Amino acid sequence: MITVLVADDDPFVRRGIADILNATPDIRVVADVDDGDKVAQAVSRFRPHAILMDLNMRRMGGLEATRQVMQMPRPAKVIAMTAMDVDDLVVQAISAGAHSFLNKDASPESFYLSVRAVVSDNTLFSADALRRIVQSSPPVAAAAPSTLTNLSSREREILCAIASGATNAEISAQLYLSETTVKTHISSVFGKLGARNRVEAALVAFRAGLIA
Template sequence: MDSDAVITVLVVDDDAFVRRGVADIFAATTDIVVVGSVSDGDEVPAAVAAHRPDVVLMDLKMRRVDGLDATRALMASAHPPKVVAMTAMDVDDLVVQAIKAGAHSFLSKSEAPETFHQSIRAVAAGNTLFSEESLRRIVASTRAPRRTTLLDALTEREREVLSVMATGASNPDIARRLFMSETTVKSHLSAVNHKLQVSNRVEAALAAFRAGLIE
């Protein structure tokens, strides 16, 4: 995405106060604009068709159609927007399901406004923003870490790249820490996803934590 482009956002949440609060969070920026909001998952397809947002902030628990089903429906469309899952609780298994459904990142509704800004910018640019601590909480709330033979297929360099990425580092950060080009980082991460049988960096990072690669 052009660095000067405005990022458009659709907010999906069944709480009117949350929708207003999220809109206020982005009102303080010049590069992120809320173009619409809806109160339930069954309203998402029409709103996306009308507003063509770059990013959808998706609540995971709603009355008629939850965020998981709404995300799956979006991902099945021809040109889906990026999706950031929102949860009112500490990260839990719902977030894992949302990532598997196609969400590109996740946020707790209690995050600071600056984290909302950073997450939307990262996702719009094709990246993912998450913290090492948030992944630790996901693993702690779902199941105990387990070893997996899938990690045995990774080369030593791929393990190094995965270990750094799992801390929430961006591709440029990984490149700087491991003294390699961003192109090489992308190549290694692509190989990691293929070997771990995952579709995105959040799932790859979770696999690393669950397998005990990250202590």
């Protein structure tokens, strides 16, 4: 069973997300909090696999709460939530360690698919959303190509597949590799790029021009 913590200052949002996730056979919301300053304590108590984190809360925003979670041993996977599709807070949340991002107005299916994705070390995002993140981020493209020279040709293929939003299973099928081999390559790519998750790795690919 996948366990989830919901952090949002709107009780109707918390209830709606809980109803969506608890209707699935494999996901349960084990706790919810109404502000970011309660997240760390709830994580310590309930040890959720994933956190749906609102980025705009009253006393402490989701950005700072994400930073606190990332300092904890074996941190939960954080999915940043925003009322906008992609904004500056999303960019900062990814830099702080968030594993994925989600629009609050997304379909119910997107919520449980996103949770399942991050818990299985995948993520759920669109190439268009990544482009908008790149466009709103500080320019760092000049440093990216030299970083990519450390990647083997196979690792570049893996990186491009990650940037397309492909899951490990999809990459395995595309490249005729076992999922174990794919995971090994992905770990190597993350290490060479200094990326903590698939979104950060995908952003490197976009900034380096590997993805149009």
